[in-house]
Amino acid sequence: MEAMIAEDGVAKSNQNREKAMRADYAALGEQLDRRGIAIDAILKKVEAFGVAVPSWGVGTGGTRFARFPGDGEPRDIFDKIEDCAVIQQLTRATPTVSLHIPWDRADPKRLKQAASRFGLGFDAMNSNTFSDGAGQSLSYKFGSLSHTDAATRRQAVEHNIECIEIGKELGSKALTIWIGDGSNFPGQVNFARAFERYLEAVKAIYAELPDDWRLFTEHKMYEPAFYSTVVQDWGTNYIIARETGERAYCLVDLGHHAPNVNIEMIVSRLIQFGKLGGFHFNDSKYGDDDLDAGSIDPYRLFLVFNELVNAELAGAKDFRPAHMLDQSHNVTDPIESLMLSVAEVQRAYAAALLVDREALAGYQQDNDALMATQTLKTAFRTDVEPILAMARFNRGGAIDPIAAYRASGYRRKVAGERPAVASGGGGIV
Amino acid sequence: MEAMIAEDGVAKSNQNREKAMRADYAALGEQLDRRGIAIDAILKKVEAFGVAVPSWGVGTGGTRFARFPGDGEPRDIFDKIEDCAVIQQLTRATPTVSLHIPWDRADPKRLKQAASRFGLGFDAMNSNTFSDGAGQSLSYKFGSLSHTDAATRRQAVEHNIECIEIGKELGSKALTIWIGDGSNFPGQVNFARAFERYLEAVKAIYAELPDDWRLFTEHKMYEPAFYSTVVQDWGTNYIIARETGERAYCLVDLGHHAPNVNIEMIVSRLIQFGKLGGFHFNDSKYGDDDLDAGSIDPYRLFLVFNELVNAELAGAKDFRPAHMLDQSHNVTDPIESLMLSVAEVQRAYAAALLVDREALAGYQQDNDALMATQTLKTAFRTDVEPILAMARFNRGGAIDPIAAYRASGYRRKVAGERPAVASGGGGIV
């Protein structure tokens, strides 16, 4: 397996930190032991946990006002795969990359080869009918899968089928559909007819889905449409999954909900009715801010994982949620943000594993609200960093991925190889 | 038919206003004629339109901080029916009263008699398991239909069945269930189990529903529960209606949604999937403010009616939404607020009837967003007051209900008969 970062640099970085990590791990182990928890069992679960990295996540994001590129921006999907390999090398928790077509369109053989150099696989394929690609004959300005024009809908369906075809060659097992279709004005769109058209189009895509694939549809309250959005919430998303078929599931992006909404409850509902497909992890304070996972409200992330672990332990039917990060890194080095975001997701998972579920069930039964919530809080406030560090270390990664990454000079190196990109923005306000 | 307000007073009030009303009606008729609309057809529809008044709406509301009673507060359901009769007499648009048990518990025969004096009928029955009634054996502090304790759930189910029994005697044809079950702390409740228990309880109630009745369940984002609510949104409500049975429908209260949510789109979805039961009309700026219908965002109310009229004209399957006001009148005379709120609901209906739907469908097909939204705006900004006034006048009501009511001295009169109530509040903060 190739390594983008020199192994000896990682080893040296770990050497300086191993002793402290082991001390912290031991102290935590002792504390957990007192609480009746075997730390090694938790460690094993954390080691087995993985999150997919979106190919577009390793480039610098932006807003409609501007994009301020970083140094050494990846030029194409092959550069992106190398950046993803860095993340996987140091965190050992991101074994797959999620592609976005047409941005990542390339010869599938070359893609497989490029990924296999680093032992990387391919997660869900992502289609794009929210912007017009070069040479595209019909525009998505007024919609794609729900467009009033049948030819435009057909073009959008065919694009999704192409994504499946590419994915089949790459070993992907899922297609994720997120569209921006909607309206900016009351009356612009007939809600019911638009949704009928959408359902018909999704069913046409589903008809081409291989038997061992899953279809993920994603809801979002608003943006890019600012009055109505065709898949605006989990209620509509649930109907889609239900009407489309057994292998159709709902994808939850943590930033796609109305203010104040209880997201963990939506997660529970989708699990209960067998329709949770997976997640786009990120965090948000206002809208679809696409901030780093756990950076704004880490307790909310924990509460989501509390539902996931609960379902996992209860053996919920048809429960195998896909995990993917989906973030926009505007002011940080994307590789660094992704490495820390993976750790935040692992942290939420590890903490959720510490919940004393038997005690919790008892408090719930007895309506002992205070002790029930304390049971969650006790798990949440436990500092599981030693477990995460040990998991990385055991699997060949870095105890402190940021430190190892910065010490490696990777960003400086690629900045020398990849030409600088001009700042963008202006005009779209 | 008895009249609570002296008929000659109403006649005198109308006399002063009839000429101006006829002039405005004629001018509007001319304008509508130019737009290809026959004003008399609109008038006829408005005359046939009715909204139920909630019995509790004629009392002064309050908040957890205080209740400031008004003069002449109704002492019991019989006083309330008299107040409702005033509203119907002057507006001729509120032919039914919606009862709330146990608040309105009384001998059904007496209730029917009291209502029939004024030609009033009974709309949906409302059960109450969000507070503990006098002499109730098990408390709803920790839930009712979703309580962890089976006996408490059974008690709540039986209360709903009692509501059906009373309603059967009164000629009601629907039961509305709104519960406050939920939690104030993460972990207090197991979301999935609570919802399973809820579904089981609702099915037990549904089993007792007469064949010609409908069951309405109401969703609400929060309050009185402040972390999670068992029927938190239309997605959950839709699942309930779907799982429960053919005669189970969703009720939409305009103030029960997350900030910024597109409510008219939810209305469209429920119509499309055959599960819109009806409305609790009111308005809100922040939460479940229970303000007067149309008082904060009249265009939103119009957009809701735009969906309803669209479905009505399209002959949507199983479409016969129940209309009820559900408001809290804290600083106004409840009778006045209810009379104006009825007018606001009629206004939204009348304006929605003016939408040029053929033109609209064309603009939608062509993605002419500007003309589509203008088509709605043209209808909305038409001042339909002359139509509403004429509808009231034609059916024996008041051209200006507030003026007629104030001139009648009704409030002064009942304030003399009904003893003053002490201010409440304090302690619940």
Place this chain on the structure above:
Amino acid sequence: MEAMIAEDGVAKSNQNREKAMRADYAALGEQLDRRGIAIDAILKKVEAFGVAVPSWGVGTGGTRFARFPGDGEPRDIFDKIEDCAVIQQLTRATPTVSLHIPWDRADPKRLKQAASRFGLGFDAMNSNTFSDGAGQSLSYKFGSLSHTDAATRRQAVEHNIECIEIGKELGSKALTIWIGDGSNFPGQVNFARAFERYLEAVKAIYAELPDDWRLFTEHKMYEPAFYSTVVQDWGTNYIIARETGERAYCLVDLGHHAPNVNIEMIVSRLIQFGKLGGFHFNDSKYGDDDLDAGSIDPYRLFLVFNELVNAELAGAKDFRPAHMLDQSHNVTDPIESLMLSVAEVQRAYAAALLVDREALAGYQQDNDALMATQTLKTAFRTDVEPILAMARFNRGGAIDPIAAYRASGYRRKVAGERPAVASGGGGIV
């Protein structure tokens, strides 16, 4: 004065509509007369009312996901001025254009000449330190006026001073500052120090402001910064205006507030404390959606104008608010959207002029909440379209600007002259 649209086409369009308009105007005049209002006085005020058009508003907007250009997009500020001339010709309510530097940088003499061909003047100058311009030496990626680096702050200050210099040549009398400075992560920025730096920089700009100019600063809750924004709300904006000097004022953009916020109350506060500078009109349902003014919540726009008219009639001290549209037209012809938006702003103004303020003051004094709010509603629901149409007609514009514009074939013509632009987007997600 040159005309971009053939005058005879406009005349013909008006000819078809004049009779109906006069009939409607007469009927409305009669109704208002009964209400004690002289329609001609209202007409005169509406005729005198003007709104500035932002130069960037005539181009098609977009989101971070995509931009879908329209036909005949303006290539430069001179094309933009021609488009603005169309709007002014047909609406007669947009006598000035507001420039944005560097986007509109050009020889001031040529700019003046270009505008004077159409009798257009220049409104407030807008600086841009939220994106990096070509050839700019220091980046605004991490801030501009509040940047931690003094040289970057100086560059941003100098850019604003340059805007003043250009504006002086053009006859502008105000500088508007909106910046995106803020942070995406807790801890990224020291709130207090950043605000100190901001205040220092604004004072340096203010020091260069000519005596007869005003400085407008604009607040915004979020975007492009997603955790904190240096001028996040009116409270901070008020402090800025207060600390900076007498000619420093707050600008209110209707889409820049937290969900549910009572904007008309903020307007009242700023008037009361002498710091309301003016408006960026638009509408929003979710965030800074930049939708067409009045398209989502026309009553809110009316309530804002209710405050403005109240202050105007009361002779509030130092009250002369600047009016500007600031919208993003993603799915409509920008010229059409701007023409209708101007009409919506005029509509709100005209309706607010109809409020019976003496009656209102009496109801307020007596706490007659119902009649107070009815007094506003009566004004709002009056269809003032005949007044707006007559104002346009009297001043040489079009009774129906959209119809006249579409009939003129202007968009088709410029689409032939101005080369098509490729769709954008993709990559910034």
Place this chain on the structure above:
Amino acid sequence: MEAMIAEDGVAKSNQNREKAMRADYAALGEQLDRRGIAIDAILKKVEAFGVAVPSWGVGTGGTRFARFPGDGEPRDIFDKIEDCAVIQQLTRATPTVSLHIPWDRADPKRLKQAASRFGLGFDAMNSNTFSDGAGQSLSYKFGSLSHTDAATRRQAVEHNIECIEIGKELGSKALTIWIGDGSNFPGQVNFARAFERYLEAVKAIYAELPDDWRLFTEHKMYEPAFYSTVVQDWGTNYIIARETGERAYCLVDLGHHAPNVNIEMIVSRLIQFGKLGGFHFNDSKYGDDDLDAGSIDPYRLFLVFNELVNAELAGAKDFRPAHMLDQSHNVTDPIESLMLSVAEVQRAYAAALLVDREALAGYQQDNDALMATQTLKTAFRTDVEPILAMARFNRGGAIDPIAAYRASGYRRKVAGERPAVASGGGGIV
């Protein structure tokens, strides 16, 4: 000093836990030592930290829908003081009680005596003009300090002055004013005149404030008023404090803001301009939910304390914020909720003390957003429970206050002494 809970019971509870606590404390000390932090210095600060308990907090709260009383509810202020003594005995972090007049009106001598039995002092006095007290001559239905009627305003001013008088006898040093004045309908209130009246009334109260007292005014977005509130946000609150005088400060209640608002930034602004008076701690998910501090978003509470500790260490001018809990306990034993809430506030304080501020300042200067936010996260995720437990233990309290409290049987005991209260609610909907 008297003890409400048997001392030997507490000792026994501690005995079982001391060894584990010491082990955890030692392990944490070692870890902090590696990070350059002396745990004992942190411990000392935590030991010195106190939060006031509101007298009304020890009673069960409720909503407008219902109140479900708990066992052994305090009958009067003397029962409440005993409950507060329990909290202080076990947590050793709540040395003062905050009274609410008229609810707690009693002979000041008896009050002082009752409190001094337990070594308790009195924090800020709270006035109440949001509900009508028994025997009050003029109603606050339409406002108090901002009422249109001068006599009602005078009555409200005098009530506040009475609160000062009582407070002087009790040794209080601050008056907190929160009012519900506002409106439920557009037009009901003239915003500017209402605020003028409010300012005049507050100045009249301020004129009676002793020289060593402070005046705290509290803002709140909505509830009990649902369209406008006279002190709606920190901007208005800042103007009040500024216009009123040097000893006038703003009080921040964490649940009183618009959705998504960045509260820690408001805290920073108020500190920067010398007007932060203090806090009403609680948590919220939707509105003014009054949930237990830190129960919904513990990271937000930490971020607030990050600002406070930053100001404390920087020696911000005139910085001595008052800390008070203000919560509504609807489903828990209030004593338990208050004990845990105090711990959550201490936890946020302790964690904020662990922030490496020198490193943070460097990252901020260099725009290293990732390391800046990690610096906060590292502090936040440190489990400081051993420090809190040791602080309680060292000062004579309980290592685990909930366990000690439950073991004591206190609630059972008072339930035997204090008569049961009937469930309330119903009618106010």
